Amino acid sequence: MAKRSSTQESLAFAFELLKRIPRSGKGKVTALELQQQLECIGIQRDIRTVQRNLEMLCEHFDIVKDDRAKPYGYSLKTESEGLALPLMSPQESLLLSLAEDYLQNLLPKNVMASLYGFFKAARNNLSPSEGNTKEREWLKKVRFVSETQPLLPPKVEDQVFSEISKALYHNRWLDIEYTNGKQEDKKSEVMPLGLAQQGSRLYLVCRFKGYNNERSLAVHRINKAVCSTFNFDRPVDFNLSKYDNDGRFGFGEGNQCRVEFCITKKVGFHLLETPLSEDQTVEELDSHYLITATVIDSMQLEHWLRGFGDDIWNVIKIKK
Template sequence: MTSRTNTQESLTLAFEILKRIPRHRKITAPELHTQLQEIGIERSIRTIQRNLEMLSENFELDRDTRSKPYGYSWRKMSNGLSANYLTTQESLLLSLAEQYLKLILPTKILSSLESYFDEARYNLEHNPANTRAKSWRNKIRVVSETIPLLAPQMDPEVLSLISEALYEDRLITVEYYNAEHKRHTATVMPLGLAQQGVRLYLVCRFDGFDNERTLAIHRIKKVVVSTFNFKRPQDFTLEKYDTDGRFGFGEGDSCFIEFLITKKAGFHLLETPLSKDQIIEECEGHYKISATVIDSLQLERWIRGFGSDITLLSKIRDHNVCSTV
């Protein structure tokens, strides 16, 4: 049984190494060592080096010995490992995934996919048959509904540690500063990551509390990942946290609003309603609209953004009139 287990482990290691050897650049044993660690395979660098020596003798691998650490890649005319061959469609998908998901993919998964990202980029850039797929990336774009902002500076190590702890459900101790530039240190449960525009937020529970809070990743200056795991709260889902308007600076409370808005400013609400219960009455030069929405600072900013084009008639929260104009 032990011999069979050792053989399976050796084959698994060899296969994982082959999957990560690129075609169009060199990869070294230390790089492979890091990538394998990210997916939970713990082997010494010497073991990986021995495997690379063996694999280069039995597969169509180039071994660059001009400097240390040695670099390995598939030979130019080689078909490589069939599992490592990417079609045009797969190359395009991976290219878009790297572009739009790199901040919200777990760091371990992102690292383990690096050789595939490299392969996808090369396929799209250098294969004439992929010209149309390459041009597709320039034909689509996620656009902002507000004035475009530059992304805040984030510490890559901080994001990596938070991603690791979130993936493994481990407690973390964070040092951060708030909007008033006051520094704090706290132990928290990382519960979710959310990207809002150019900002990335950590949803978490502070030690000793039973409610969720949001921390801007760029304001976190230091992270220490605990060896202790935690049990995720059963009453929490990131989807509900979002639909409750918590990223819009609300507390999850609904309100019923009624307002007049000019037809020019409000036409888009006929196509994209505020809610499923939205009611629109057409008046001369205006629409009278009523809907149940999440009460939040974001709602207030949205209303103020229309200036003189909107007149708030009433806002009812918890069956009480909060404001009437």
Template sequence: MSKRPDTLETTRLALELLRRIPRNRRITAVELHEQLQHAGVERDLRTIQRQLDKLSEHFDIDRDERSKPYGYRWKEQSGGLSLPMLNEQEALLMLLAESHLRHLLPSGIMKSMHGFFQQARDKLGPASPDLRARQWLNKVRVVSTTQPLLPPKIEDGVFESVSNALYANLWLEIDYRNVAGKCKRASVMPLGLAQQGVRLYLVCRYEGYDEERILALHRIASAKATTRTFERPADFDLEQYDADGHFGFGNGKRIRLHFQIDKEAGLHLRESPLSLDQRIDESSGSYEITATVADTAQLHWWLRGFGDKVWDVRREEVEPVA
């Protein structure tokens, strides 16, 4: 019988290991085993150990045998494996992605990428010859448009279970604590994950129901992904769900909004319109704004925030598009 499939799998395993062996620190077989599991490469720990031993014989890999578990790293003068070594620009992109996407990627994928993130940090470390790339991380920042708040605490294991169930289309068993402090157990179908400021929200459907609910991750006391799969509903679109104003505490209703705003307070609406169909009529001291928007509590809070600089607010219901 042909051994070709086994040979291909062995080659794939070797490449995955070589890509994840760092240059400036040691990594153990246990760490590599965990990374590969999260990347979808299923091999037992003993197989990983045997493969690392073989690679150490044929590549410039240093195996530290002073204590167990053994540690592996590329030797100082080694060029490593040419394909996976990041250049300065790629390392910069990886570190920015790690910083800003950590809550928008499944936990398992983030863990499987740990070796690459570490490689990026090593690439842009103090010894990096590209000073400009290294300095860039201190030159850019995402800033809050509201009063900065610290993120609420999410219970250990909750984000990992939620994100992995969302990624694999698995039913999720949760214990959820509502705003009144009452805890309830439920089975939910995870449909989307949204980050709003420092908070994370899960869009889901409770088992036996067709309408969507929004659950704050920091109010989930415990979560466990089941082995039950589901077919993602064809009638749900997260982008449209957001556009309909649900994350602003709306119910999907759209309105034609009219209001007057002081010129100084409303100048930013010339630069950042409320909608694509926004119209501005200018008078001596104010703007009259007309725009089609989602009718949400967030919109009402925004308008009230201007105080007496906004007046003559009118709302007209818009018929939904069939």
């Protein structure tokens, strides 16, 4: 593939800057903020280069530079067409707004940064000044509800998450410093294979260098992360969906078991609506149900069963 010329590189860089400059009345952006946004998608430039390009763009486009105080802020004149994004319908804006809220920890940082213009346009389309009252109100009518006691999410350092996302996206080795479950500080080189959100926590699925098995590390326990310049070949035998289905996030090893138990009708009725498995059977007796199902044997299963207290009895597990 032919290398891009310096002119092409300059044009591409200017384009990336321009599409991140908001319209007047919708806020403004500084050179440093633009530099950080571009770093998230892999474009590395020093602050002086960003500033010089902004000065050049101000000469050729309807860009307002607020130089009343440093750092200077930049915005497009309201009447300027700039680099217009495709006009989104209110329904598309609604979908993008929901996606931004619920996928921000599951999409790579550089992908989120590259979608910044679309997310911002969606928010603007749903602003009070644009009308779209029904769509704007819909955001207040839907909510994800936790099945367990809600917990505040642990703090994840932006730099750590950015480096993890970069390494995962580009299939590069990752150098980490982390605190394990025994409160011991460790340093390791890992092969990042996947990210998973479980409740309020985010987990990195990875392989430690020199090993062929996968482990899940709580991202908030990673104190430092540096994306390496060395790539790896993603293991063909790893599948994140299978890893989940094997109960690995529930502290299982992928082993199935046949579980049988008695449960009171009042507490166990929901299992008739939401079965444990496709092969679940239910025998209805006078005061309780006798339920059998094939499930993954894990600590999560044990915790779930114990949670019913005296409403569950005669629990039998048979390994398959």
